[in-house]
């Protein structure tokens with residue numbers, strides 16, 4: 001993996017007038033946001049207000065985006081920029097899919113680009129012994145811990161931004177604390193969608209989304 005262009009201590013994220021549509025529905029409406037390198041942002045808000053759509057847009061997965069959306073000063077106009085964006089951002093999905101041909105947990109960890117760091121994180125998160133299990137055999141909380149461990153691996157491999165979509169939703173209380181600690185101490189820029197107060201309290205800023213618009217809460 002080419003790592004030279006990805007900064008280890010986080011990348012800045014800049015959104016200007018970002019609009020995202022699903023067909024005719026405008027899910028994100030004119031969002032402006034400046035996130036400094038290493039800053040940790042909690043994104044809260046009502047169901048269906050556009051949080052996941054916004055994170056997917058930052059990741060480069062939502063292609064119908066108007067406005068300016070830069071990570072580390074780069075857009076996603078060319079295939080090379082798009083590939084760079086995918087390496088620069090670690091992604092913890094809200095509903096991890098096992099896929100049609102389920103991966104083994106250790107294959108998920110290896111896909112981070114830094115297998116040893118991800119495997120060590122899996123150990124710390126209490127799922128190291130499950131590495132040879134297929135992802136579709138894991139419980140919701142175990143799967144969420146595995147994705148968290150993968151994100152740690154991605155950062156070790158050079159990702160500068162972590163995009164996490166309700167990463168503690170399936171976790172028990174101790175797991176919520178552990179996950180919040182792991183995510184907020186990575187050194188990477190963090191954008192985390194969460195309804196978990198403990199997670200929000202560990203972040204530098206809390207933003208709220210309502211009907212596709214963003215406002216600062218703290």
Ligand SMILES: Nc1ncnc2c1ncn2[C@@H]1O[C@H](COP(=O)(O)OP(=O)(O)OP(=O)(O)O)[C@@H](O)[C@H]1O
Nearest residue numbers: 022023025027045046047048049050051052053054
């Ligand atoms: N693939 C899709 N096709 C059509 N509409 C979609 C699609 N994905 C999301 N939407 C709609 O876009 C809006 C924003 O959805 P989004 O998933 O971004 O919200 P959210 O804030 O993450 O919600 P939640 O808190 O429930 O996870 C919703 O009205 C949703 O129904």
